[in-house]
Amino acid sequence: MSTPPRAIDLGMMACHVCRQVTAYTEDRHAHCPRCGNTLHARKHASVSRAWALLVAAAIFYIPANVFPIMRTQSISSxxxxxxxxxxxxxWRAGSPGLAVIVFTASIIVPVLKFLIMGFLLVTVQRSSGxxxxxxxxxxxFVELVGYWSMLDVFVVAILSALVHFKILSRVEPLPGVVYFGIVVVLTMLSAMSFDPRLIWDNRKSQ
Amino acid sequence: MRPVRHAPFTPICDHRERPIAAFDRLDGMQRARNLIVCEHCDSVYRRRSLARGEVADCVVCGAVLERHQWLGVDAQFALIFAALIVFVIANVSPIVTLGLSGMKAATTLWGAVIAMWNDGAQIVAFLSAMTLFFFPLGQILIFGWVLWFARKGIRAPGFPLAMSALVRVKPWSMIEVFMLGTLVAVVKAHTYFDVVPGAGIWAFGFLTLLITVFSSLDPRELWDLTVETKA
Known part of the structure; x- marks a missing residue:
């Protein structure tokens, strides 16, 4: 089966918001005739934005893991x-199955996101085919699973609201959870800034 | 679901598909409506109608181009109305109740938001309020608004803005993550407390189901199903 043509080669582009197909334009202020959003063939400053957000996320990832995220207080401890x-x-006290899910959402997914986004950005910059x-x-994959990392943040939020038994027992959020929330948002923004069309642009070899 | 491939686009009019005279009478915008561009790799295809259960994949990058819209506008409206009712229940009823030697504590979604705000995690409180309340509620209301008018085949006032908002808000709605988070929290709390699930947890579970149904629908189809009314 022959490869379908690409919009940019046919002098066309599609609105990134409503998918309306229009004639190609270099004009940065051109608007979609249908939905009115700004038209662009590729996301603006995609690679540098995605890098900046990814690096910022990686920096916040350190305090997110080093600082505690939650304090459990009772009379004795x-x-x-x-x-x-x-x-x-x-894993020890509750359910190993859920521990695996939380481990996947909080550790594996963020680390995979850093590795995959870094790999995609480097290969795109090298015009690798x-x-x-x-x-x-x-x-x-990164787009699909990214937001599941918020899992631990919501767990802390629910437990802090629930466990409020004065001096008997109390759960409080600690700074780590704030950093972790920021990491998730930054990695999501980084993935959204990246334009997957770049993977197929300017390839040196087929 | 059987994956289906779109016929590759050819820039010249295909005589077998429609008389060339009819094609010429269409203005550029309508002509462009017959084309679909892959959002992930920029490949261009000629659209064709999909049968029930069919999904059109891009032959170049493998991303989904388009799914068959298996629910009509009326059914979508009914579902979004159901989602609104369930959303209200999910927000007013307690998610879980904890018991500790005769004392009881319950929380709702907003209880969690307020607890985070008061305990010095304002950023988390803000994120939770946006991703679990304002964005999902906005999605339901905006989608309901455009669907209400789409039932009559017309575009609602503010249609372009509403449609853009739906596309932009979508990735930031995290009800299903919260649902899983609640389950984890229940299991964690169960070690030390008596846990009684409230109506809220069932409502969030039902919302998660509805979200799965909606994820197979693309609101952008409404651009083709409605016509602009001349005001």
Whole structure:
């Protein structure tokens, strides 16, 4: 089967918001005739924006993991948990199955996002034609699973609201959870800034 | 679901598909409506109608181009109305109740937001309020608004703005993550407390189901199903 033509080669482009197909234009202020949003063939400053947000996310990822995210207090004890120690406690005391889910959402997904986004950005900057289809699939994976990392943040929010038994027992959020929330938002923004069309542009080899 | 591939686009009019005279009478915008561009790799295809359960994949990058819209506008409106009712229940009823030696504590979604705000995690409170309340509620109301008018085949006032908002807000709605988070929190709390699930947790569960249904629908189809009314 022959490869379909690309919009940019046919002098066309599609609105990124409503998908309306229009004639190609270089004009930065051109608007979609249908939905009125700004038209652009490729996302603006895609690579530098995605890099900046990714690096910012990686920086915040350090305090997110080093600082505790939650304090469990009772009359006799005070217990601060980081993301990792919380998972280990869940593994021991609660349910190993859920511990695996939380580990996937809080550790594996963010780390994979850093690695995959970094890999996609480097290969796009080198105009690599290598494994384009697989890279496209990696990008869709990052887009699909990215927001599931908010899991731990919501767990802390619910527990803090629930466990409010005065001095008997109390759960409080600690700064780590704020950093972690910021990391998730930054990685999502980084993935959204990246334009997957670049994977298929200017390839040196087929 | 059987994956289906779109016929590759040819820039010249295909005589077998429609008389060339009729094609010429269409203005550029209508002609462009017959084309679809892959959002992930920029490949151009000629659109064709999909049968029930069919999904059109891009042959170049493998992304989904278009799914068959298996629910009509009326059915979508009914579902969004159901979602609104369930959303209200999910927000006013307690999610879970904890018991500790005779004392009881319950929380709603807003209880969680307020607790985070008061305990010094304002950023998390803000994120939770946006991703679990304002964005999902906005999605339901805006989608309901355009669907109400789309039932009569017309575009609602503010249609372009509403449609753009739907596309932009979509990735930031995180009800299903919250649902899983609630389950994790229940299991964690269960070690030390008596846990009684409230109506809220069922409502969030039902919302998660509805969201799965809506994720197979593309509101952008409404651009083709409605016509602009001359005001």
């Amino acid at each position: 005070k217990d601060d948990n980081t993301i990792l120690s919380g998972i280990m406690e869940l 290598m494994v384009a289809r697989q890279r496209a699939r990696l990008y869709r």
